[in-house]
Amino acid sequence: MSDEAFDPLDPRLDVGEWVSDAFDWFTETFQPVLDVVETVLQGLYDGLYEVLSAPPFLVMIALFAALGWVVRSWKFAVFTVAGFYLVASMDRWDAAMETLSLVVVAAALATLISVPLGIWAAKSQAVSNALRPVLDFMQTMPAMVYLIPTLFAFGIGVVPGMISTIVFAMPPGVRFTELAIRQVDPEVVEAGQAFGSSPTRILRQIQLPLALPTIMAGINQVIMLSLSMVVLAAMVGAAGLGLDVVSGLQSLRVATGVEAGLAVVVLAIYLDRIVSALADRAPVARATKLRT
Template sequence: MDGFRIPIGEWAAAAVGWVKDNLEGLLDFISFIVKFLVNGLTDVLLGTPIVALIIIAALIAWAVRSIWMAVGTAVSFALILSMGLWVAAMQTLSLVVVAALIAVVIAIPLGIWSARNATVRTIMKPILDFMQTMPAFVYLIPAIVFFSIGVVPGLVATVIFALPPGVRMTELGIRGVDSETVEAGHAFGATPGQILRGIQLPLAMPTIMAGVNQVIMLSLSMAVIAGMAGADGLGKLVVQAISTVNIGKGVEAGLGVVLLAVFLDRVTAALGTPNEHPSSLLGMMARRRGARQAEKADAANLEADRATAKGMRRAAP
């Protein structure tokens, strides 16, 4: 067996070269779309007054979580500003948001398809295992070959790395819906699409949102690796701090990533279960809506009791 070797690396290099040579138009189109989305969102965030953006972030935190989360968000964003990291933080936030949106748009349909088709699930499982266990740095190599240095290879590698949890959690949520509930929908004549939209997706939403939360966290964890590919943001500052052994810059940039991660994690985690946070705006609205529905039900029951009593009096001799 001496000298025997399977040239998998050469095959992979040949495949990457073939894609680079024959799909250049598609790669240019993807690069244009990614740059347009990331740079456009970055311009919007940086063009918005800083105080207004902090207030908006705090209101979002209050709406889905609590007033204390809103205060913590305002303090966190103010700390990022005080460290001189505002521009880099907004660049990182733009990259994470766009990468997470792309990953979610791909992951949820794939998860639904996998949950409804055993063959697709069997084929997709080893692919997702491969995507999830491959070291994230490896994704940068073909991405840089395809798209050169910049934000595009960082975002592409981020999407590939963050995609598997979204697919798995969506599949788990759909398959975890009570079969008797689905059978009841079939018994009432609902189509598969109606069952998906009206029964499975609403009941699976907490699990799906947990997957979205994981996608966002993994996207943010790739910020440093995206910085190695030349993407602007906090990750690039971390890479510069490593190359120059600048402890202060590294700590500040790392703290900025942590503060963004805490904000995104708490917000997305709360979106799946808004009623579990009674001090949030969504929780208060849900309680008021429930109270109004209860009042309407009590009024209808009272009216029915009055009608029954009136009918009994008329029937009495």
């Protein structure tokens, strides 16, 4: 910080410096916590990647297609086979599995954090009011900015990219959950109260089941935003399709960039359709579609 007096005609505030100082203090003080976080995230990522990349790619394609068939339709299974086979034939299989691992772990953690936050915000107007600017900040701050501090805290590798992804992808999870709970028919909630149900029971038996389809839409958004972060994550050392895009950009090789980009699109469509199919299978969604 500068020692000079503040000159209102030529204002200079070292906002960046202050945040950086604060961050330095934070990393030093909480180093043990950060270490644990790093170990856990790295472990989850490695574990999932091991599982996804161990079987031959044809086996994995069959498994993905089977999942698509079960939750959606045989047509979607055909698309799955074609799409993933294309990825493999472009020699992007391992990179795709790395990216899938990154996205699944990041999206899962973002969901685990954002859904309870959303419920809390729906229950308390004060929390909702406090969260709103924070979420706006998280969503509008250029995503790349998150890379810098996380890079310092965790070093080169997949973890800083993952943390940035979680921060960037979380807001829609919170917003959709809050909206979903608030949109539950107040009369049905009143019915729970009128028959003497407790607030936790109303949450579990009425609000969450009725809000589930909308919450799932939020989770879908979380996954899509996570996917959009893979290229940025690659800039701080995450492997996968993002890295291929970055190297294609750096060496100006259109072919690499296009192939990696196509693989990302295949992953995105697959995840989107699976999650929205799961939302359609929510008990409320199924029961309300029934006809006599």
